[in-house]
């Protein structure tokens with residue numbers, strides 16, 4: 300479960316979040332959509348315990364992130380935009396590093412390599428991976444700890460169509476296992492029918508929900524927010 304209430308955040312005089320309240324439920328994939336600069340990444344970073352809020356509250360798996368950051372972080376896994384890894388480490392070594400960091404049994408490394416189709420690239424150095432493979436390594440690090448909350452910022456952008464589909468089904472599987480999955484995306488049409496809920500963020504607030512089964516361009520015209528997002 301994820302819950303934020305009246306989150307505000309400002310950078311200097313620029314008010315980026317202006318009373319952002321959202322909830323994402325266990326067992327569901329929730330999309331967070333909105334135009335560039337709407338505040339999606341800022342929200343995810345606060346939920347991940349990486350950014351501070353000026354006011355308001357944020358809870359992850361029942362834990363107040365703003366007061367108990369470390370405890371909350373143990374309940375979540377976060378995939379930021381544009382992941383980067385030490386170029387000289389192999390995929391397996393990268394995952395070994397994260398396994399130690401998160402206190403995860405190394406036995407899970409082969410499991411996440413298989414899930415992300417990276418088993419054949421396990422010994423390849425991160426610096427030699429293509430953009431899409433690097434993103435899949437990011438996905439593998441996300442899935443390494445078996446935690447109740449998954450936060451993903453634009454996870455599909457560098458993936459090919461096959462892996463965008465696989466990403467969705469991996470995340471639906473995680474939700475089916477009871478996890479709370481919150482995903483920011485601009486790839487609305489591709490997510491049509493594949494998410495449980497879709498929250499629309501605009502100017503630092505949640506302005507409402509969009510039907511997750513009506514995200515394709517031909518449907519968007521019926522939904523005022525989406526007309527602006529196109």
Ligand SMILES: Nc1ncnc2c1ncn2[C@@H]1O[C@H](COP(=O)(O)OP(=O)(O)OP(=O)(O)O)[C@@H](O)[C@H]1O
Nearest residue numbers: 310313315333334335336337338339340341342483
């Ligand atoms: N470190 C920072 N310093 C100053 N302003 C920032 C900083 N980080 C973000 N912002 C501003 O906060 C606003 C919200 O940014 P954010 O990255 O949360 O938007 P977003 O909805 O994720 O956008 P996008 O779809 O482009 O990724 C933007 O106006 C951005 O310029």
